[in-house]
Amino acid sequence: MNEAPGREGSGPVTLLVLLVLVTAAAVVLGRPLLAEYANGGEMAAPAPAPTSTRAGDRPSGRRPGVINIEADQGLSSMRSAGTGILMTSSGFVLTNNHVIAGATSITATDTDNRRAYRARVVGYDPANDLAVIKMDDAAGLRPAVFGDSSDVRVGDPVTAVGNAGGKGGAPAVVTGVVTSLEQTITARNQADGGSERLSGLIETDAPIKPGDSGGPLLDTDGKVIGINTAASAGPDDDGTTHKHATPSGTATATPEHRGYAIPAAGALEIARQIRAGRATGTIHIGKTALLGVQVRSNGTAFGALVDTVVPDTPADKAGVKAGGVVVALAGEAVDTPSRLTGLMLTHHPGDVVKLEWTTRDGRRHSADVRLVEGPPQ
Incomplete structure (x- = not known):
């Protein structure tokens, strides 16, 4: 996804x-x-x-x-x-x-x-x-x-x-x-x-x-x-x-x-x-970068709530799990799913970016991930 x-x-x-x-x-x-x-x-x-x-x-x-x-x-x-x-x-x-x-x-x-x-x-x-x-x-x-x-x-x-x-x-x-x-x-x-x-x-x-x-x-x-x-x-x-x-x-x-x-x-x-x-x-030109998560609104809270993680994608390899919340990408805060989409559209396959997320227990994690090619948004 x-x-x-x-x-x-x-x-x-x-x-x-x-x-x-x-x-x-x-x-x-x-x-x-x-x-x-x-x-x-x-x-x-x-x-x-x-x-x-x-x-x-x-x-x-x-x-x-x-x-x-x-x-x-x-x-x-x-x-x-x-x-x-x-x-x-x-x-x-x-x-x-x-x-x-x-x-x-x-x-x-x-x-x-x-x-x-x-x-x-x-x-x-x-x-x-x-x-x-x-x-x-x-x-x-x-x-x-x-x-x-x-x-x-x-x-x-x-x-x-x-x-x-x-x-x-x-x-x-x-x-x-x-x-x-x-x-x-x-x-x-x-x-x-x-x-x-x-x-x-x-x-x-x-x-x-x-x-x-x-x-x-x-x-x-x-x-x-x-x-x-x-x-x-x-x-x-x-x-x-x-x-x-x-x-x-x-x-x-x-x-x-x-x-x-x-x-x-x-x-x-x-x-x-x-x-x-x-x-x-x-406007996005060329191939689309893929992180590998399907997200939705985190209710009234900050971030993009992860519904699904696609196997063998950058997010999966970084350890992101369903129920986690993406809170930042490449040093930019992610307050909503649409913000994450917008940030992803500024990148391309092969880019290495810092991904930050929290787990269900509230702990914050980060990892450098290399984006791969995915379908257009």
């Missing part, structure tokens, strides 16, 4: 759930996430947005550059599935971070030529739920065309395309309209209760499903204006109903569907930084 609470898909599909898209809901969309209202239970007020003059236009339908993604979660014996957007003919793909988080191997299939490629993670930004992967030996592919997301208006017809349900094959195509802009949500992973706060999102009533995470939201010209990331939905095909928080904060069933997409402009800027190899406080 990696150092932060697990974010792997809980099933074959990902989508952060609001329901899922932030794989976010189970099939990548990636893993299932539930989107909840932000700001103390209330949806953040959107910035004033003009009403669309394109409301009568027809949705575009599917366009080139849609990639089906399958990720093996080797440390948790799971598999997730989601979607990506082909940025270049040589195989650079933009997707959601939750689609590839925890992946020990990735297969990316170009839905235009139907060829499957092994893929590697170039870099990722967990805070903004974005990642870039590279398809090995890819050439001559047909990339997607990106549009101007700053020109999006409420009422614009849109098309969402993706690997709905993680079924693979030809992408599913659904349509709707833009219902709001500049939305802020908390996307929750149904599998482990982990959550992410995302802002500046495009809201649509297009029925996005798990597995659509990372796929394109298209304008009427077929240009990518957003990256589908999370959704709240009504009854599924199996008759179950996903729930989301109402403005009052009370969970309630609803037939209304809300899908959320990261605007393309911001996503492309992050993708450019990743491809240029520019790490930041939120």
Whole structure:
């Protein structure tokens, strides 16, 4: 396991759930996430947005550059599935971070030529739920065309395309309209209760499903204006109903569907930084370092409580046991699991760092550990 609470898909599909898209809901969309209202239970007020003059236009339908993604979660014996957007003919793909988080191997299939490629993670930004992967030996592919997301208006017809349900094959195509802009949500992973706060999102009533995470939201010209990331939905095909928080904060069933997409402009800027190899406080470049503990909140106490220690990892070899509490890494205090995750993302495989932890009896221990390679966070 990696150092932060697990974010792997809980099933074959990902989508952060609001329901899922932030794989976010189970099939990548990636893993299932539930989107909840932000700001103390209330949806953040959107910035004033003009009403669309394109409301009568027809949705575009599917366009080139849609990639089906399958990720093996080797440390948790799971598999997730989601979607990506082909940025270049040589195989650079933009997707959601939750689609590839925890992946020990990735297969990316170009839905235009139907060829499957092994893929590697170039870099990722967990805070903004974005990642870039590279398809090995890819050439001559047909990339997607990106549009101007700053020109999006409420009422614009849109098309969402993706690997709905993680079924693979030809992408599913659904349509709707833009219902709001500049939305802020908390996307929750149904599998482990982990959550992410995302802002500046495009809201649509297009029925996005798990597995659509990372796929394109298209304008009427077929240009990518957003990256589908999370959704709240009504009854599924199996008759179950996903729930989301109402403005009052009370969970309630609803037939209304809300899908959320990261605007393309911001996503492309992050993708450019990743491809240029520019790490930041939120962007990690290259291979991911592994400590080997699965942690959770220590209640109201300081530190990251160890749930599981993966055998034959640096933490295991140092003597860390379940029930212990990680309190520092590389000389930096660890007050929460997210702090540990953030510190780990500043390191790379091969780095030697000082790990400090307490045992159940309250004794403090430390050891120098050499980090090994693990799956992306």
